[in-house]
Amino acid sequence: MQTILYARVSTTDQTIAHQRIQAEAAGFEVDEVVADEGVSGLTTSLNDRPQGRRLFDMLRRGDTLVVRWVDRLGRNYADVCDTIRELMRRGVIVRTVVNGLTFDGATKDPMQQAVRDALIGFMAATAQAQAEASKEAQRAGIDHAKGREDAYRGRKPSFTRAQFNAVREALSMGEGVSDIATVTGLTRQTIYRIRDNPIDSEAAIARWS
Incomplete structure (x- = not known):
């Protein structure tokens, strides 16, 4: 094995x-x-x-x-x-x-099988929902600025895409905000903003890319 x-x-x-x-x-x-x-x-x-x-x-x-x-x-x-x-x-x-x-x-127990299968479905649905939300955020940012050099893009984000991905990954692993801030070099407020509004944060990156 x-x-x-x-x-x-x-x-x-x-x-x-x-x-x-x-x-x-x-x-x-x-x-x-x-x-x-x-x-x-x-x-x-x-x-x-x-x-x-x-x-x-x-x-x-x-x-x-x-x-x-x-x-x-x-x-x-x-x-x-x-x-x-x-x-x-x-x-x-x-x-x-x-x-x-x-x-x-x-397991052969039908109740345990039902719980297991429900968890599989929930995890799979969550994975698709996160992917679609991320894709939609990127599309919105691109559509907003496409062909419009003078388009209002809002305030430039204080983090890069690499930092955004690092924060999201660390949060999914259960790491604390202070530790993530230390590792990424971002402020605690920025970490909280990414955590609480991941779609808006990614859309901001897309608008400025």
């Missing part, structure tokens, strides 16, 4: 190495890392990714698949649900670094 970390990175602000560091810091002993780079989780299913197909070929009954969160598997509700259920049917245990979730097909 082996533990495989699957990492997916879709932008230059994310790294495979960081996802491995997070997994190992959470206590996972990773035997191998399989990763897809520059792939959208919203439009490309795991089976359609080069390394995603390899992952399915590698996994055997009793193996553990580790992902940072379910959005690494995909950001489409139906696709994520189908992927996790297929892995469980194969006897693979799926575990996440964020929130420490475990999806295991071993």
